[in-house]
Amino acid sequence: KNQQQPEPSAAKKETVTVDVGALRGATAMGMIKMIAEKPSLGQGVEARYAIEQSPDVLSSKLLSGEMELASIPTNMAANLYNKGVPYQLAAMNTWGVMYVVSNGAAVDKWADLKGQSIRAVSRGASSDVVFRYLLSQNGIDPDKDVNLSYSPAPVELAQLVMAGKTSLACLPEPWVSVVLSKNPQAKVVLDLQQEWIRILGNDMPFAQTCLVVNRDFAARHPEVVQTFLKEYSHSINWVNKNPAAAADLIKENDIGIPAEVAQSAIPRCNLRYMSSRQARPAVEKYLQVLMEFSPETIGGKMPDGNFFY
Amino acid sequence: METSSIKTILVTAASILVMVITWHLLALMLGHEYILPTPAETARQMIILVSSAGFWPVVLATIGRGLLGFIISLGLGVILGLVAGFSKAAYWLLQPWVTVVRSTPVMSVIILAIIWFESNLVPVVVTLLILFPIIYGNVVAGIMNINKELLEMARMYKVKTWRIVTELYLPSILPFLLAGASTAMGIAWKVIIAAEILSQPQLGIGTNLMIAKIDFATAQVFAWTVVAIVISFVFEYLIRLIETRLNTWS
Amino acid sequence: METSSIKTILVTAASILVMVITWHLLALMLGHEYILPTPAETARQMIILVSSAGFWPVVLATIGRGLLGFIISLGLGVILGLVAGFSKAAYWLLQPWVTVVRSTPVMSVIILAIIWFESNLVPVVVTLLILFPIIYGNVVAGIMNINKELLEMARMYKVKTWRIVTELYLPSILPFLLAGASTAMGIAWKVIIAAEILSQPQLGIGTNLMIAKIDFATAQVFAWTVVAIVISFVFEYLIRLIETRLNTWS
């Protein structure tokens, strides 16, 4: 479907289609201005934004190389790279959206979690690994000292918290905001991002999601990628500065975030554009932790330097 | 007949009433609309849904997929079932494939399905994976339970094989086939919606149900659920009509 | 008997071989291990899996859930099926409930299931929602097809109702029941795994399969899938054994 030719200069009229994907939810948030306004990425370049609702659909498009650019979890990017799927980390966009929400449980420091029942999302996923890592760094054995149970998706967990059926939940944004808006009892008690910074002494929280670019596409159309990254960084900055306006766009474009909470969710989403070179140390730190704790989540090894675009 | 069908309707209505009341009480008990909305709230949402412009295309898309999956399952189930019923060798040849189709988790092959088929067809394929074994199993059981004496008679009178199949085997397995078909038809809607949730076609009850779910519009989730149940009711009724039409002889 | 069972094994083995070769060729064609691993790679993963310490508890947990779901479905299906088969009124009372159970998408009620049951039991409940209608439908069909002359005979000779149920109805519906049970048993593993993916219990093939899947450890996904298929094979064989033991008379 990419009608490009080997030498773009030879056929300038040729249109280039750029498929950009993200999963419904926070990963799509920073992109909302682009989704809404579809800024030009160059002459004859047509960008198509697909916000996938089903992780399987997004996965299948990445595995079959159908996407040129996509916003996905960083560990998934590393994993795909390690498996030989031709995607590179183009830029960082989100630095952690994980919070512990309490629904009546008296918790305000990590030690308070000991002996508690906590619900989290998706056993074995990177967010789970990070949570377990932070627990164990605080001297809490995730398998013994707490009673962890899981929901398949954040929606169900959010519903449980809203209904007061669980007293502690480790939730991602924007579901945190949803819960807070619907259940006045609920409050954020712990911020996994801050805890990460505290424990690892980094200046950045964990590198949760990133933008990947198809390697072949990047090689063929570097200028398109450059333009995209510029627009993307714009978009993220704009969202951070104009949460209300961003919320309006989110409402208009339905990216799976309940419009009422988008505005309050944005500050907690830690959206920040960072080029891949700049982000590399933080990303590697993050991947290193995953590597130690659960190597499968990043494909069994640390990605080499070519991972970074 | 007249009074008994009135009775039937009354009993069914009473049963539905009890169900709705139970639902209402449970909803009150739970007290959280976003977990279990009341029937009234669901009804309100349903009215909004049904009167919205996009309703029928969505419903028809799902019905189309369900029917397609069902018909392919029926065709494959009957043909392969007959083949397996006829020949022991064919049975044992097919058995591993049927077992694989029957027990392979959808999750394991969903990515393959999405890559190989377009998102409109994935639910059809997934439905096939559940409905086909139901129909196949019942057809094979029907053949195993065929009246061997009638078969001997037909062979003795040198009736052509295709006549034996269509005029002796098919009517014999009909009760099994109808049981399988009616169960399959009932389950089809649940399965097709689950598959639509996985593959997210543009139009589909599953797609809408998932969107409603993510938006915590639980009443809307239940409204779509009721739509699915109503579809199931309608097709169940159709199958029952076919059943009585086919069974004039006993 | 001896030679025919050897033949059976050969035919089945040949069929499995063809399947594995097809799989291998498809895997080569696709050329991406993370989309479709080769049988060899899957086998390697299986060996790693089976020899790991956590393997058996996981498998046993899933088998336990599957069996529990199956047995409850069987019990409910047979009892309610008999009740519905006996009395038209009961049938019409139950019908709406069965339709609802049969066609309600799991997604719509998963949250209720999570609230009402613990995560170990949720898969059992979800399995029930699919297996019960299969067995119920077949039992009802079996009763509809009961030999009315035998029934008249039993009534004439004033045989007690519970004897009529156990000694006339049950053997009569056996072919239908076995067809339903064997289909249900086959589908059970697929369903239980899907449900484990939804409820994520600590131990369970579905939980592990899902983790492998989000890690793109596709060979491991397929290894777990093969485990599910093997379980299905084993239980299919057990059902067949029961079938031949129960059917000594024809």
Next chain:
Amino acid sequence: MSFTIDHVNKSFAGLEVIKDLFMQVEENQIICILGPSGAGKTTLLNIISGVIPADRGKISGFADKNISYLFQEHRLLPWKTVEDNIDFVLKDKISLKERKRIIAHYLDMVDLTAFSAYYPSQLSGGMKQRVALARAFAYPSEILLMDEPFKGLDYHLKRTLREAFIKLWQADKRSVFFVTHDIEEALLMGQEIYVLTDRPATVKGKVPNPIPYYERTRNNSALQRIENEIHQLLSSRV
């Protein structure tokens, strides 16, 4: 006490099968019923037994009685052995020990002792008929409805069973309604022989047969007269 079948009518979807059929018979008699194939004999027994209702007319004397109905088809449970098929109708009524004795007794009578553990599918046509016969005899009843009980049996067996039946009846008199196509059988067994018309069945005539059983032999001239009477009745037009 007596039985009355009082102007019974029965139609199946417009086909008149029984029309104004009237019978009044004494208790504890063997009533033989002759009539063309498809006349309505089985339908009559079905009405008497309550298996199907009459359209019009009344029957009296049969209510609350235990009835052994030997159906026209054997109606054996295919998944039960010969023994268990008989036991099926005796259970909960008779003690185990007594049941064993009764079953053994009647299996011996129909010459199937060696086949007590056989399933119906392993029996010959006549053998299945005999099991059904043994079941009807074994069941403790006041009324016996028998629809061609000895069909498919050979000459000798028929005679043996006929004689055994008479002996049984003499020892313990029950009311028997005996449908047959065999005129000789009717002559040898019946105390009253009803001849039915062709469909719609009604009583064409009834021939009493007061000859004591021990005198009913081939050359008994009184019996021959009755036989002629029956033959005349059968061939007469109404």
Next chain:
Amino acid sequence: MSFTIDHVNKSFAGLEVIKDLFMQVEENQIICILGPSGAGKTTLLNIISGVIPADRGKISGFADKNISYLFQEHRLLPWKTVEDNIDFVLKDKISLKERKRIIAHYLDMVDLTAFSAYYPSQLSGGMKQRVALARAFAYPSEILLMDEPFKGLDYHLKRTLREAFIKLWQADKRSVFFVTHDIEEALLMGQEIYVLTDRPATVKGKVPNPIPYYERTRNNSALQRIENEIHQLLSSRV
């Protein structure tokens, strides 16, 4: 050409049913077979027809022939009407028009013209038997295997059918193997009457019956002699 059943043996799970049974019969004859219930007559017909194989022994002359087998049970398809049940065995062999004619002819012969659109479940026992009979007659065959064809029929119908059958056979001679329990029937129909022993069945004796059909009446003394011979054979011990 002739048929040979050459020392055939058959056992079912240890139960010896047919033992060294030998028969040699000419073509186009009516062979009647008498024997006790459960002897092995049906088993013999099943072996002849190829439904079941013999354990030992050979049968010859039957291969490649079209056989009309009137089974001991009616074996009608419950979902087909009387007419369609007969049509079922004629289709693809005979043109539609001819089939209609044949079906009408034989339904008339068994007196079921009015019931051509009935389903088996709506027929009486004797009527079902007659449909099976019509089907066997209608099917174009060289060999007729008939297992108690006239059972369950009334006296008059039996006679009519017997006569129709003889007439049919005289017009178009076929080889008939006719199992019956009715000695009179065997006498009136058979050209050779085989009497079998009780299980295990073997030939106890064979009685030729050369009397032409028009002379076979009740008072024919030659026929009575044959009857006596058969009675003696039946009661003799081997």
